[in-house]
């Protein structure tokens with residue numbers, strides 16, 4: 001093991017995020033190349049690319065890392081696992097990390113409440129950074145939403161609009177659900193009557209336009225949209241709209257790799273991107 005560099009295992013290496021994360025690790029950017037190294041490349045069981053050098057997968061030089069579907073085979077080759085795949089397999093990867101005392105960065109979305117409590121329980125034994133959105137912009141917005149909701153939430157009709165590429169499997173987005181949860185918690189903490197009257201039960205993940213009486217989520221699936229979220233606070237005299245547009249998946253990959261470095265192999269607990277950026281303490 002290279003004493004100085006943190007070794008990263010990347011799952012879902014044939015995926016949009018998996019490939020982007022590997023590219024960011026191997027591209028040699030100073031902020032990463034002096035801190036992390038690719039330790040393992042994981043794909044789904046019995047995939048035809050098993051045995052291939054991961055460099056070939058991302059169309060670059062041979063990297064000396066062979067794609068595998070067997071985490072057991074490479075458990076001594078990595079320190080932190082970075083996972084952007086799908087809920088069911090993420091739960092398997094999480095179990096492996098708990099059993100082998102490996103820290104994990106989870107970017108996968110579409111978890112149900114049982115999955116989320118598994119993540120919470122796992123964080124008693126290992127370090128986990130779990131965020132539906134690893135961009136800096138959404139981390140900032142979610143902190144500002146606490147303040148904004150405290151001040152105008154009770155007197156606004158609140159809606160969330162999210163737009164993503166037409167290959168996205170979960171709906172609404174994890175980010176939209178996180179934004180809604182942030183607003184609901186801020187309303188609750190003001191103990192406002194309006195908050196008590198709001199129907200804050202979560203929509204099922206599959207609903208296209210999951211709406212409560214006051215806080216609705218509307219989803220667009222089109223083209224190659226990377227990820228856009230708008231929160232609207234609509235009052236009787238004015239309207240506030242806050243929008244974030246991801247322009248490249250690199251923003252998510254950088255957030256995830258920064259989080260892996262921040263987590264290291266010794267932190268224990270459940271964190272989000274705001275914790276790793278120090279935003280939650282600042283705002």
Ligand SMILES: NC(=O)c1ccc[n+]([C@@H]2O[C@H](COP(=O)([O-])OP(=O)(O)OC[C@H]3O[C@@H](n4cnc5c(N)ncnc54)[C@H](O)[C@@H]3O)[C@@H](O)[C@H]2O)c1
Pocket residue numbers: 011012013014015016017018043044045084085086087088089106107108109110131132133134135170174252
């Ligand atoms: N948190 C964030 O910042 C952020 C950013 C982008 C995407 N995401 C989320 O990350 C996930 C992946 O997004 P994507 O665009 O890369 O998707 P994708 O479909 O391009 O890639 C998914 C990867 O997971 C693998 N996979 C799926 N099911 C599997 C299984 N059962 N066993 C093993 N491997 C399996 C696929 O083979 C593929 O490599 C989604 O949940 C998405 O919402 C989160």
Ligand SMILES: O=C(O)C1=N[C@H](C(=O)O)CCC1
Pocket residue numbers: 109132133164168169170172173174175176226227252
């Ligand atoms: O591309 C995706 O899928 C994304 N999903 C996240 C979500 O579900 O919130 C956000 C970033 C892009």
